[in-house]
Amino acid sequence: MTRGLRILLGSLAAALLVGGAGWLAYTASLRQGTEALRRESNHQLELFATAAEGVIKRQESIPATLQLSPEVLALLREPQSAARAEAASLYLRRLNAHLGSLELFVQNQQGLVLAASDASLTGEDFSFRPYFLEALAGRVGRHFAIGTRDGRPGYYVSHPIHDGARVVGVAAIKIRLDPIDEAWATLESPALLADSNQVVILSSEPAWRYTSLTELSVDQRVDLQLSRLYAAQPLPRFPLKVDLRVDEDSQVVEGVLPHGLGEAAPTPRLASRAMLVLGRPLNGMDWRLMMFSDLRPVRQQASTHGLLAALVLGVVLLSALILLQRRRILRQKLEAHAALEDQVARRTQALSEANAQLAQEVTERQQAEATLRQAQDELVHAGKMAALGQLATGITHELAQPLGAIRTLAGNALEFMRREDLRSVQGNLEILTRLADQMGQIIQPLKGFARKSQARPQRCDVGLALGNALFLHDQRLRQLQVALHRGIEPGQVFAFFDPNRLEQVLLNLVGNALDAVQDQPSRQLWLQASHREGQVLIHVRDSGPGLGDEALARLFEPFFTTKAQGVGLGLGLAISRDIAREGGGELEARNHAEGGAEFILTLPGVDAGRAQA
Structure with missing residues (x-):
């Protein structure tokens, strides 16, 4: 035997061994996976069946209790009495509203509805329904049907009504099936419910509803048309040919949907997949629950196991050859x-050199990071120092006007003292004291830009605060010859806010308005205040050029300003809005329709502010 022939025979033997091992592993894994899928599916079926049985059994005993109602028995004894019918219908309406069922009604021996929870059912003839015939024969009737009037499906349960030993009528309830439809999502696979006629009445797949699991004979179709259980539904054949094996002991239905479905029109979801079909009847009902579990993941897992077994054996053989x-x-x-x-x-050696070079690069990078961190700290420190310088300039700018007023008032006080007008001197000194306090309050909001301080809101006079702000700008108003339109005086409008902070905000808004009109041919300033929905609105409007798009977008950003370089820090509006928001208000800006810019300061009203506090 030549060496080539020996190699060929050995290769064939190895291939047969590898293939056999893969097939055995595939078969065992498929059997184990199918059994695991069957257990899991049965568990899901049990849970769903319990839920479905609970929906029905919770209300199926109600018809048996109706014969205990005096109103119902009185109606059956006097079926021609309108008063008896109205009393029984009222009782059924109340009971139906409490139960949440679709319908409750009572029929006489001819099948006519004498009283119902729905008044439109009265007088209807349901003698053709199987549940009526069952109850008239003294048995409990149960079956699924579609309503002849509203077209809504439901589960009908009927019970005979006895007057002594005689059946004098039938009580029936139509149980809503919406909770069962809503529970399909709890199953991980498509499922359906079929009644005793093997007709699918409920399903997670809409296309499966009102299809027949078996081929209906002509007699069966005639009976179904006479009883009108499914209304005018054509009841086509179920789109999948299910090969079922029924275990009579456990009542479990099992089967597998093959890949080829013959002449059936498969649904797109299940067309080319093998499915494990499990089923069980619902206890005490003529319904059967069936679930279709996809076997493709099980087969894929079995294929993987078979491939792994073949690979392992191949590795073993290859090791032997080695x-x-x-x-x-x-x-x-x-x-x-x-x-x-x-x-x-x-x-x-190359690896050692690479390791040494890497260690050197790590050291250099650490040094660079330390240098970068030090540079960042220095930049932050320099930025802080620059901000401190700008804040000092801003404080000087904000205090310039109060200092000018103090200088003027001090000179006036000296002149009044020379004239021995002590009362005027006292008035000037009181104003000087308030201005000194106000200068201290000017500094406080600037600090609050970085760290907010606790405000002391109280009932404050908006007109008085506005007058104080105008007083500090009095000299500039006269210099610029500004036409002042003041629509508020002291004692007219009150807000719940800190008075000193309100004066600071108004001082800043009036100062900005004067800056805006100083180069305009017409210099006008409008100041108004009003109440709206428990709030106080203060409008400060100027006749300046207005605000551009960029200015409107960035107006309240710290250090943003439209003034010339060196004039102001751009902190006034940011601090003012911070003050307004801290007191429960808001500061907004816009361009007025008649020209110029308008700032709207919203403050809490006295009542709303106290309630919030």
């Missing part, structure tokens, strides 16, 4: 050993 050829390979290894050792030594 051991058999070890001597020849060992000789080749010995010849290449010296060259390999030399190559390993060279690579080891």
